[in-house]
Amino acid sequence: MDKTKLVVIGNGMVGHKLLEAVVASGAAAQFSITVLCEEPRPAYDRVHLSEFFAGKSAEDLSLVQGNFFDDNGIHLHLKDKAVGIDRAAKTVKTAAGAEIPYDKLVLATGSYPFVPPVPGKDREGCFVYRTIEDLEAMTAWGKKSKVGVVVGGGLLGLECAKALKDMNLQTHVVEFAPRLMTVQVDDGGGRVLRKKIEELGVIVHTQKNTLEIVDGPGMGVAGRYAMKFADGSQLETDMIVFSAGIRPRDELAPLAGLNRGERGGIAVDEFCRTNDPDIYAIGECALYQGRIYGLVAPGYQMAQVVADQLTGKTESTFRGADMSTKLKLLGVDVASIGDAQGSTKGALSYSFVDERKQIYKKLVVDASGKLLLGAVLVGEAEEYGTLLQMMLNGMSLPDAPEMLILPISEGTARPQMGLDALPAGAQICSCNNVSKGAICAAIDEGCTTLGALKKSTKAATSCGGCGPLVTQILKHELKARGVAVSNALCEHFAYSRQELFHLVKLGGIKTFDELLEKHGKGHGCDICKPTTASILASIYNEHVLKPKHAKLQDTNDYYLANLQKNGTYSIIPRVTGGEITPDGLIAIGAIAKKYGLYTKITGGQRIDMFGAQVHELPLIWRELIDAGFESGHAYGKSLRTVKSCVGSTWCRYGVQDSVSLAIEIENRYRGVRSPHKMKLAVSGCTRECAEAQSKDFGVIATEHGWNLYVAGNGGMKPRHADLFAGDLDHDTLIKYIDRLMMFYIRTADRLQRTSVWLENLEGGIDYLRKVVVEDSLGIGAELEADMRLLIDTYECEWKKAINDPAVLKRFRTFVNSNEVDPNVLFVEERGQIRPANEEERKSRLGSIPVVTESSH
Amino acid sequence: MKTSPAAAQWIDICALDDIVPDTGVAALVNGVQIAIFRVGGSDAPDALYAIGNFDPFSDANVIARGIVGDLGGELVVASPVYKQHFSLKTGICLEDAEVSVPTYAVRLCDGIVQVAP
Ligand code: SRM
Numbered sequence A: 001m002d003k004t005k006l007v008v009i010g011n012g013m014v015g016h017k018l019l020e021a022v023v024a025s026g027a028a029a030q031f032s033i034t035v036l037c038e039e040p041r042p043a044y045d046r047v048h049l050s051e052f053f054a055g056k057s058a059e060d061l062s063l064v065q066g067n068f069f070d071d072n073g074i075h076l077h078l079k080d081k082a083v084g085i086d087r088a089a090k091t092v093k094t095a096a097g098a099e100i101p102y103d104k105l106v107l108a109t110g111s112y113p114f115v116p117p118v119p120g121k122d123r124e125g126c127f128v129y130r131t132i133e134d135l136e137a138m139t140a141w142g143k144k145s146k147v148g149v150v151v152g153g154g155l156l157g158l159e160c161a162k163a164l165k166d167m168n169l170q171t172h173v174v175e176f177a178p179r180l181m182t183v184q185v186d187d188g189g190g191r192v193l194r195k196k197i198e199e200l201g202v203i204v205h206t207q208k209n210t211l212e213i214v215d216g217p218g219m220g221v222a223g224r225y226a227m228k229f230a231d232g233s234q235l236e237t238d239m240i241v242f243s244a245g246i247r248p249r250d251e252l253a254p255l256a257g258l259n260r261g262e263r264g265g266i267a268v269d270e271f272c273r274t275n276d277p278d279i280y281a282i283g284e285c286a287l288y289q290g291r292i293y294g295l296v297a298p299g300y301q302m303a304q305v306v307a308d309q310l311t312g313k314t315e316s317t318f319r320g321a322d323m324s325t326k327l328k329l330l331g332v333d334v335a336s337i338g339d340a341q342g343s344t345k346g347a348l349s350y351s352f353v354d355e356r357k358q359i360y361k362k363l364v365v366d367a368s369g370k371l372l373l374g375a376v377l378v379g380e381a382e383e384y385g386t387l388l389q390m391m392l393n394g395m396s397l398p399d400a401p402e403m404l405i406l407p408i409s410e411g412t413a414r415p416q417m418g419l420d421a422l423p424a425g426a427q428i429c430s431c432n433n434v435s436k437g438a439i440c441a442a443i444d445e446g447c448t449t450l451g452a453l454k455k456s457t458k459a460a461t462s463c464g465g466c467g468p469l470v471t472q473i474l475k476h477e478l479k480a481r482g483v484a485v486s487n488a489l490c491e492h493f494a495y496s497r498q499e500l501f502h503l504v505k506l507g508g509i510k511t512f513d514e515l516l517e518k519h520g521k522g523h524g525c526d527i528c529k530p531t532t533a534s535i536l537a538s539i540y541n542e543h544v545l546k547p548k549h550a551k552l553q554d555t556n557d558y559y560l561a562n563l564q565k566n567g568t569y570s571i572i573p574r575v576t577g578g579e580i581t582p583d584g585l586i587a588i589g590a591i592a593k594k595y596g597l598y599t600k601i602t603g604g605q606r607i608d609m610f611g612a613q614v615h616e617l618p619l620i621w622r623e624l625i626d627a628g629f630e631s632g633h634a635y636g637k638s639l640r641t642v643k644s645c646v647g648s649t650w651c652r653y654g655v656q657d658s659v660s661l662a663i664e665i666e667n668r669y670r671g672v673r674s675p676h677k678m679k680l681a682v683s684g685c686t687r688e689c690a691e692a693q694s695k696d697f698g699v700i701a702t703e704h705g706w707n708l709y710v711a712g713n714g715g716m717k718p719r720h721a722d723l724f725a726g727d728l729d730h731d732t733l734i735k736y737i738d739r740l741m742m743f744y745i746r747t748a749d750r751l752q753r754t755s756v757w758l759e760n761l762e763g764g765i766d767y768l769r770k771v772v773v774e775d776s777l778g779i780g781a782e783l784e785a786d787m788r789l790l791i792d793t794y795e796c797e798w799k800k801a802i803n804d805p806a807v808l809k810r811f812r813t814f815v816n817s818n819e820v821d822p823n824v825l826f827v828e829e830r831g832q833i834r835p836a837n838e839e840e841r842k843s844r845l846g847s848i849p850v851v852t853e854s855s856h
Numbered sequence B: 001m002k003t004s005p006a007a008a009q010w011i012d013i014c015a016l017d018d019i020v021p022d023t024g025v026a027a028l029v030n031g032v033q034i035a036i037f038r039v040g041g042s043d044a045p046d047a048l049y050a051i052g053n054f055d056p057f058s059d060a061n062v063i064a065r066g067i068v069g070d071l072g073g074e075l076v077v078a079s080p081v082y083k084q085h086f087s088l089k090t091g092i093c094l095e096d097a098e099v100s101v102p103t104y105a106v107r108l109c110d111g112i113v114q115v116a117p
């Protein structure tokens, strides 16, 4: 059977979604697919383009999974542009001269940034903001500049302003209209937004009509332009970025006789079809009922419709899309829902302004006051999910709709939307088109945590805006299913680790027995005892082997070493930042040799010595301490290593001294006990040789400072860390890590690494940023003080142990004999010892009459 | 419980103070490794238990180094290697009743811990 020849022009976000949808339908084999991609790289995440400035690479932004094109037999022409369509011959002509035949053709050419026709706009130093190449050019020029101007105060313009700020430029926004974000917010919202943004150091000029760009006395070495405005004023700058709206890339349409709208856009029907039934248009180039959809979610819906049409699901249609959005612009939450301007006939509105906190909220309701038509939220947008659902599903408003936006006093709950009233078809996650029904189905299949739901449905994995609502539904549905969401630690405590932490801290409880007496029952067990030991250590940092704490410790903590399979222990001294002197190496070598230990370089940049018996541990440690070593805490749920790369001291690419910082950080947090182990790393440049993005807290040097990443994980379920904040100076970096680490210690579950913790944290990384960067809970200083206590009370646990006779007494293999364990047998392999295997042990033990051997 | 043969030959092991409350120690008695636990109670005097030190799941002599506690009212020790629980009174494994460790008679005599292997 002949395959259908499918040609897709444009491999942007929407064009790529189409390819994915065709592949996901399982029908890809029926097609021979060719993709024309004008850009030098296949599809990437334009929505998160700005993160490029915060350290994300082109690869990080890529939307292409693995070998997507090869695996699915899709022919991708990079850097080749379609220049003509011959509808009679059914071919597409490319700039490189190819003529590609098609049976079905999809135009996904997106849009281009509109640049107002002001004289001087083509000078060097004038940019647009659409592709990775645009950003690279801006970065290069930005380095030579001091002042930057964005023309356009809309959504993209403000994002662009953030980019200029991140480049440390004095940043101006020039807007033609009297307020910012004219499309999405109203006057009141615009005012609050402007004030907030100005406080962040961006200078806003509204009602400015740019007449021309001329030479001027700029401050940098690069540009030196002056922008002349209609009101006679002028603004000097070194670079200018135009962000004054988008225009559909419909230039192929008239050449091929495809209908366009009056103001551009390739006209399509509800099947996303042009006036040629074999040609479709989707995404930002398509015009449906006179409207261009400049957001990615409607584009994705169109892509799905076309994939359905192509694969025979002809009932699938696109009937327009909701343009509600929630964004974070320059760190300010802004949300716009439905009829934000209140232009529906008879519409009434409620609004609330808090000028101190700079919050603006408005509801637009219909004349009857029963239905929500739209809303604007600036400065705080937590209600977005609830309000959006009310609007989309026509749910009836509560009697006092104002309660939905008025601030709530501590302890009272905001009236919740009845989640039961939400229809199963309600779209909860618009980025990934996940309905309430799909979420409920996943819960039925056993997803009982936010992390599991995200994984199975993809809900809340893109912009994250729907996260709080997804969590609400999860809790509600679990309750409805009678699943007692028990977070009890074990049978002895009906509390979660987080709750126990607070009980201990607020109650000033200092021992396990006291905690058990006040809040638990029974004797305790191997779950609650080590957990309590960890909590006590995280709060008071008393020696873990104090008599009252000793019985709580897992064997690793009790013997301050790592238990191995044959009952012996391994020893890892701290090698801060992985830096070790030749003398240090010699000392470890000499000690290991003396005690006959197996040595190995660990995955954490230090040296492990294996095969020590309990009674040997203090002897070995005395020698290690005399040689200047200290405990490496490899045995504890605590800070492990801060891995480093060699950095700017030696490496020709390094931009900062990563070794010094790693050592400083490791010394700062050494010994800190936590819900699970914590690993950190510092890399000297973006090449990332220290693998910081696989660590709980990772630091990567930039030219301006340090990027901080959180919640990376290696291990059984690797997770790339998320960029938490970029270009931090040293002190801010340390402050953030202090707060993050302590917040994790306070709120995580037992044995929960930061990766799982963050995946399950309601509100995700945005919430974490609020708590840590904006101090939204007002606990920043407290977190730092708690961390300071841990830092100030640090002592080497081994140094303390070997100088305490009562503790030393416990390091005996047998309480009543100086014998060694006859079951511990070693054989030699590659010049070192290893534990004997079962057979080897049997044959040896068999020959030794065990009973007589030790009966003295 | 395994009763000690021949009307119990009590052997001195250590002073009670040599065992940290709510932990265990290992003793070597006639070539046999015994794990002895001291379990405190706020209302009752310390109780002593003795079971085999050999962990049948890991084939290592480590039971004395486990964490002591109770599960469903049963006093247990958790093996430090793979965390199976053994009853301090019967030696039976709670996760797999087919598996057990031996138990031994143990008592306190004038502040000295004694076992009868
Ligand atoms: C010794 C070492 C392997 C080696 O020979 O290189 C090691 C050995 C153990 N690892 Fe590891 N891990 C070692 C580096 C790592 C690394 C690499 C790293 O740190 O860069 C990883 C992946 C990175 C990460 O953690 O994200 C790693 C991921 C794990 C995991 C999986 C954690 C996870 O979140 O999935 C476990 C299991 C656990 O902790 O629950 C584990 C547990 C263990 C335990 C504790 C298992 C056990 O209970 O016996 C091993 C005993 C340590 C010991 O000294 O006897 N080890 N382990 C490494 C010690 C590093 C050090 O200097 O302290």
Ligand SMILES: Cc1cc2nc3c(=O)[nH]c(=O)nc-3n(C[C@H](O)[C@H](O)[C@H](O)COP(=O)(O)OP(=O)(O)OC[C@H]3O[C@@H](n4cnc5c(N)ncnc54)[C@H](O)[C@@H]3O)c2cc1C
Pocket (backbone or CB within 6 Å): A009, A010, A011, A012, A013, A014, A015, A016, A036, A037, A038, A039, A046, A047, A048, A049, A050, A080, A081, A082, A083, A108, A109, A110, A111, A129, A130, A156, A159, A249, A252, A282, A283, A284, A285, A293, A294, A295, A296, A297, A299, A327
């Ligand atoms: C900085 C920025 C931030 C944004 N933030 C958001 C946001 O927060 N939320 C949101 O919903 N949307 C956002 N958007 C908009 C979103 O990125 C677009 O809606 C989406 O990318 C549209 O996808 P598309 O495939 O239609 O167009 P594009 O992604 O632009 O892809 C079109 C592709 O076609 C190529 N092309 C054009 N003509 C031809 C030709 N003749 N031959 C071959 N190839 C051709 C182009 O080079 C381009 O690669 C943002 C956009 C930008 C620039």
Ligand code: SF4
Pocket (backbone or CB within 6 Å): A645, A646, A647, A648, A651, A652, A653, A654, A655, A658, A683, A684, A685, A686, A687, A688, A689, A690
């Ligand atoms: S991360 Fe950068 S600085 Fe560090 S070793 Fe690698 S290339 Fe050099």
Ligand code: FES
Pocket (backbone or CB within 6 Å): A428, A429, A430, A431, A432, A459, A460, A461, A462, A463, A464, A465, A466, A467
């Ligand atoms: S709405 Fe964006 S991730 Fe769900």
